[in-house]
Amino acid sequence: MSLLDPISHALAAVVATAHTGLTSLGADPGAGTTWVLCVAAVVVTVRLALLPLAVQGVRLAHASARARPHLKELTARYKGKRDPDSLRALAEERKRISAEHGVPRLGCLPLLLQLPVWISMYHLVSDVAGGSPVGAMDAGLVASFGAASLVGVPLAERGYLGGGSGHLAVVVVLVVLAGGLSFVTQRFLVLPNTLSADLPEAMASAQQVMPLLSALGMAVAAAVVPAALLVYWVLNATWTMGQSAVVWRYFPTPGSPADVRRVAREERAGRAGRLSPGA
Structure with a gap:
C-alpha cells in the first residue's frame, strides 16, 4: 500500500x-x-x-x-x-x-x-x-x-501513435493547449510578478527558460501518459492561468514589474478621474 x-x-x-x-x-x-x-x-x-x-x-x-x-x-x-x-x-x-x-x-x-x-x-x-x-x-x-473516447481517441490510450493520423492530431492539440497555457502563464503572468532584480545572473536566466522547459516537458510526457491525463493538464492549466491572472492584476508582488504596472494603472485612472467633467 x-x-x-x-x-x-x-x-x-x-x-x-x-x-x-x-x-x-x-x-x-x-x-x-x-x-x-x-x-x-x-x-x-x-x-x-x-x-x-x-x-x-x-x-x-x-x-x-x-x-x-x-x-x-x-x-x-x-x-x-x-x-x-x-x-x-x-x-x-x-x-x-x-x-x-x-x-x-x-x-x-x-x-x-x-x-x-x-x-x-x-x-x-x-x-x-x-x-x-x-x-x-x-x-x-x-x-x-x-x-470512452474523445473525438475518436480512447481516453485510456497512451502516446502519440496507435490510432492513425486522427489520434495523433488530437493528442498534439491537447499537448499544444496544455503546454501553451503553461508557457503563457509562466512567461506573462508569473515571471512579471516575481522579483528577480537581485538574483544571480544564472538563476535569472534559468527563470526565463523555465516556461519553455515546462512546455517541452509536457510534450515529452505526452508520449507515455493516457489521453485522459492530457485533458486533466489542459483543464488544470486553464485554472492556473485564470488564478495567476487574478494575482497578477489585483495582488501583485510589491516591487515586481506587475506591481509597477498596477501603480501606473491606478495613477492613470486617478488622473482621468480628476480631469473628467464634474470630478
Whole structure:
C-alpha cells in the first residue's frame, strides 16, 4: 500500500461521484464528454481545496518582498564577517526581520503540499487506464472509462501513435493547449510578478527558460501518459492561468514589474478621474 493511496482514493471518489451525478442528469455514462466533465470536476474540487495554499503563497511572496530590502541591507552590513559572534548575530537578525514581516520559516510548504495531489492524480488515471479499479472507481466504472473516447481517441490510450493520423492530431492539440497555457502563464503572468532584480545572473536566466522547459516537458510526457491525463493538464492549466491572472492584476508582488504596472494603472485612472467633467 502506497502512502499516496488515501489521496488517490479520495480523487477516485470525486470522479465516481461526478459520474453518478452526471448520469442521473441524463448524461451517457460511457460517453467521452461525460468522463471529461468528471475530470473537470476533479480539477475544480482539487483547486478549490488548494485555494487556501495559493492564498498563503501570495501572502508569502508579499511578506518576502517587504523583508527583502532589509535582508539585503543586513547582508551588506555583515559582509566579510565570518567570526562566530557575527554569524550568530546575522542569524538572529535574519530571524527577527523575517518574523517582523511575517515570512514563515517553511516558505515552500504550500508548494510541497500540492505535489502529492498531482502525483496521486497521475497514478489514479494511469491505474484506471490500465484497467485496475481504484477505490470508488470499481470494475464497472473502469470498464466504462476504458471504452470512452474523445473525438475518436480512447481516453485510456497512451502516446502519440496507435490510432492513425486522427489520434495523433488530437493528442498534439491537447499537448499544444496544455503546454501553451503553461508557457503563457509562466512567461506573462508569473515571471512579471516575481522579483528577480537581485538574483544571480544564472538563476535569472534559468527563470526565463523555465516556461519553455515546462512546455517541452509536457510534450515529452505526452508520449507515455493516457489521453485522459492530457485533458486533466489542459483543464488544470486553464485554472492556473485564470488564478495567476487574478494575482497578477489585483495582488501583485510589491516591487515586481506587475506591481509597477498596477501603480501606473491606478495613477492613470486617478488622473482621468480628476480631469473628467464634474470630478
